[in-house]
Amino acid sequence: MSGFTKAADRTVTAPEAAARSIGLPPLHRPLPPASQGGRPPVAAAQRGGRLAVLDGLRFLAALSVVLFHFVGQTPASMEFVWGRPYDQVFSEGAHSVFAFGRLGVDLFFLISGFVICMSAWGRSPRDFFISRVSRLYPMYWTAVILTTVVLLAFDSPFDPPQGQTVVANLTMFQTPLGVNNLDSVYWTLWPELCFYLLFAAVVWRGLTYQRVVVFCGLWTVAAVLSAGSHIQLLTLVVNPTSAPYFIGGMAFYLMYRFRPTPILWGIVGMSYLLGLYFLLTPTGGRNNWATWHPWRPWLVLATTLFFAAVAAIALGWTGRVRWRWLSTAGTLTFPLYLIHDVIGVTVVNHYGDAVDPWLLVLSLTAGLVLLAYVLQRFAERPVADAARRAMRSGSFGLRTPPPQR
Template identity: 50%
Template sequence: MACTAPKTSSAPPGQSRPRLYVLDGLRFAAALLVVAYHYITLRDGWGEDPKAISSSVYRLSEYGWLGVEIFFLISGFVICMSGWGRSLGDFVASRVSRLYPAYWAAVLLTAAVLTAFPDVRSAGGWQNILTNLTMLQEGVGVPDLDDVYWTLFVELKFYLLFAIVIFRGVTYRRCVLFCGLWTVAGIFSQGSHNELLASWAVSQYSPYFIAGIAFYLMHRFGPNALLWCIVAVSFLLAQHYVHGRLVTNLGAKADLVEEWPARLVILVTFALMGALALGVFDRLQWRWLAAAGNLTYPLYLIHMYVGFTLIALLRHHVPAELLFPAVTAFMLAISWVIHRYVERPIGRKLRQAMIRSMKEMRANSTDQHDRPHTPDPTEVGIRSHAERTGRPKVHIP
C-alpha cells in the first residue's frame, strides 16, 4: 500500500532506466478495486443490500478484495528495489517516513468522523485511538479503528523479515535464499499448529511478496529459470488460497460466487508484473500515473469508514448511482489534501530527522577499542617513572 514506484532501476553504468509509471497505475487500480468492493459489496453504509446500484457492477465488485493481493505483489518488487544498497538504518528511516504521516492523518480523521457520527461504527474510546496511532494495535490485541489497517500489519511483518536481508546486505543470492526460506516456512506453517510460525509466515499472502521480489530480480539482472520457478511456485500457491480468501471476504456468499474471475485476475496481475520486469512498459511514460499513484496510500487509509459514514448520512437524499461516484471523488480529493499537506512535508521532515538520528546513533556507538586512545597525563608520568625505576606500574583506581 505504501510503496512508491521506482524512478530508476538497474542499468549499465552511465545510463538510467525510466521510471516505472505502470507500477503507479497498477497501485491506483488496486486501490479503486478495494474501494469498489467496500462501497458496493458491503452493507455497512447502505443499511441494506447495495445491489440496487447495479447488478452487474455488484457482481464485479465482489472481487475487489483482490486489490490487496495486488498491493502485496507490488510491495515485494518495490521493497526489494528500495532496500538495495541501503543500510538498515536508512531503510528504517525510509519506511517510517513513508508509512506514518498519512497514517496518522487517517487515524485522526477517521476517529473524528466516527466520534461525531457513531451510527456506522464507534471509534472505541481514546485508548483505542491512541494505540492505533502506533500501527501495532493488532500485535497487542487492540481492534483496528478501520478494518483496512490489518494489511499494514502484514506489510510490517514483511518489512521486518526483509530487514534481516538488508542488515546483511541485499544481494541476488540472499534475496533468492530469502524467497526460498519464506516459501518453505509458509508451507510448513499450515500443519505445524505453531502460532508463532503461522503468524510470521503469513502463508496466504507471502506468495505475492515473494513473487514481487523475484520480478524485481528479473528486472535488475534479467530473467532465468530459477527466478521463473520462484514466480511459478508463488503463483500456484496464490491460487491455492483463493477459495479461503473468498470465504474470508464474502462469508456465506462465497459458495454462490464463481472462483474463476479471481483466479483470472491473479493470472493477469502476474502477467503484467512479468511484462514490467522484462521492460515491456519502459516506454510508457504517462506522468499522470505518478499523480494517481500518489493518492493511493491516503485513499486506501481513509476511504472505508469515513466513506461508509458519508453514505449513511446521504443515502436517503442522493440516488445510489450518484452517491457511489460522488463519495469516491470526495475521498480522492481528501487523499490529495493529505498527500500534499501532510504526507509530503511531514514525511520529508520525519525522514531527515530519522537520518540524523541514525547518524548520531552510529557516531555514538563506535566501539571504545576503535577510538584513538588519549593517555591521561598522570598515567603517562607514572608509566615513565616505572620505566625509569623498573618498579611495577602503580594502579590508579
C-alpha cells in the first residue's frame, strides 16, 4: 500500500505532462497494465510471429492487382492487352468492378507500414539492412531475369528491352535514374525503397514509441509540403501520394504493440484523409480516375474498408484467426505481383481470341499463383537464406581495416 501511495504522490514533470496530453506513454515508465486501463505490449513471440489475417489481406491485394491488369484497366490498356475493345471482351459492369483492383497497391503500402515497423522493432541497423536486402532482391532479380527472357524469347506485345534498361532495373534504382521500368508494376518498388531508407534513420537511433510517432509526423508534413512545392527531388524522395499509407500502417502497428492513443488515431485519420485527397485529385494525384471511372464514392468506400481492416488487426480483433494457409498465401504475394503482368499479358495476347476470356483469366491466374509458389519455394527462399547467412558472417567491410605494412 505504501508503494502505491508513493507512486500516486510522485510529482509529474513538465515533459511527462506534455507527453500525457497528446497521448504519448510516460517517458520513463512502461505502459500501464490492462488492469489499470491500458493495454500491455504483446508477447515477444506474438511480436515476431506472422499475423495470418495480415498475410491474407496482402495476398488479396496482390490478387486484386492481377485481376485489374487482366479485366479492369483503362479502355486503351485493355485494347492493348486483348487486341480489341474491352466491351467486346467483358461487360461494362465487370470492367467497372475489377477497375478497383488498382487500389490493391494502396492496401499493399498500408500493410507494408505495419509489417516493416513490426519486423524492424528491436533490430540493429545491420539486421534491418540484411532483412530488407534478402527479402527484396533475390525474388526481384529472379523476376527481372524471367521477364527479360519472356520479352526476348516470345512474341510479346511489349517491346524487347535494351541492355541498359535491364541493367538499370537490376539495381532497383531505375526510377531515380530516369529509366523505364522493365515491367510497369515495378513502379511500386521505389516508394518502398524510399520508405526503408527513411525509416532506417529511426532504426539507427533505436525504435521507440516516441521516435516512430515523431517520424510519422515529420513524414506527413514533408509529404504535404512536397505535394505543393513541385520540387522534383523532394517529391522523388518523399513520395507524397504513397506516404499516407505507410504512415497509417506504422501508426496501426504502434496501436497493436502498445495501445490506441489519441495521437495515433490522429495520425491514422490524417493519413486516411491525405490518401483520399491524392486518390480523388484529378490532377497532381496518382490516379486520374475522372477520365474513365467517375463514380468516386466507391473509391472512398474501398479506402475506408482498407483502413478498417488493418484497424481490426491493430486492435486485436483478429488474433484468433491463425489459419496457416493464409500465411502461406502471404509468402506468395511478392513473386505473384512481380511476375504476373508481362507474362500474363503475353499469354492473353496469344490466346485471347481462342479461349473464353473468363476461362483464360481464371486459369491464367491459377497458373501464375502456382508459378509464384514454385519461384518462392525453389528460388527466392534458398537464395534469400544463403544471402542472409553470407551477410551475417561478415562486417560488410565497415570496420576499419588494418594498415598495409
